[in-house]
Amino acid sequence: DGGETPASGFDNSGFIYYVLRENGYITCPRGVAAQSQMGAPKEYSDLAPGDLVFFSEGDSAEFGGIYTGGGVMIACLMPGTQVREVDITTSYYSSHFFCGVGII
Template identity: 45%
Template sequence: MKRKILFILVFFLAFSSLNNYSFAITLRPGDVSDEVQNIKEKLYDLGYNVSVNKVYDEKTEKAVKLYQKEAKLPITGIVDDITYQCLTLGRLTVIEKYKTFDLASIARQMDINSNPIIRTAVRFMGISYRWGGEAPSTGFDCSGFVQYVFRLNGINLPRTADLQYDAGKPISISELRPGDLVFFTTYLPGASHDGIYIGNGKFIAANTSTGVSICSLDDPYWKNRYFGAVRIQ
């Protein structure tokens, strides 16, 4: 009995804290976007009656409400932060991640809530890696992810990592600020992999093994392959 009460308490605290953390995403009826299509693909895979396209129509709203009811989320028919995370990552995965990785605390340290580039980037955590991918509906490769995030913020970048490096102002590692781009030498000489610096020695990138995820510049793999950084003006 004590174990059951403890589990419920941990679950409640984890979910409550997750609810206080905002990825600043809202999808609602009438929206048309790649993100809507991504959500509809998730709903379709779960067996809900939706047509997979970019339009948030009445059937989508109904399916979202059904999902929210079954997932014990607030039933609004709107894809808010928590609904988005649960659909894209899996509800239990979100809870487990919170218990082992205090994302709310990391967010405060990294100033995510006040930086629009980072706020946009973390919305896509968990999206799978795909070579040549440049949208959440298909998956991302590293430079496709960077280009997509910046485009959502009104900034057009070239498509490949080497050209994205050339598009910015080179800065030293000691000058890094959230929103700067960091580059690594991986499968080709020079800048062949990149990500977005989020502060506290961390960056977010689309990686082959983990998809869109947060990595540390101090990790020996990345530290040994670090190429440089630029600031997009």
């Protein structure tokens, strides 16, 4: 399983939580559904580096990451895996885009 610190390893929302808390967002919620509501939603075409980006197969955010620009996010997609760059321009991510949120 994953957690919210480098020592314990990350899960998906734990990575976002850790990065935001390390950058002064003390009130950051822990789950991706709540994280996706931290600010006004942004469309894919309006994403900027530092925005949070969320994806879903339903009607609430299910996983997310931090947009770095150029159609790429950094994320820990599964507990116990490394943080990595993910191309979000693929058909899967394009069709499952939920929202972006401008935070950083």
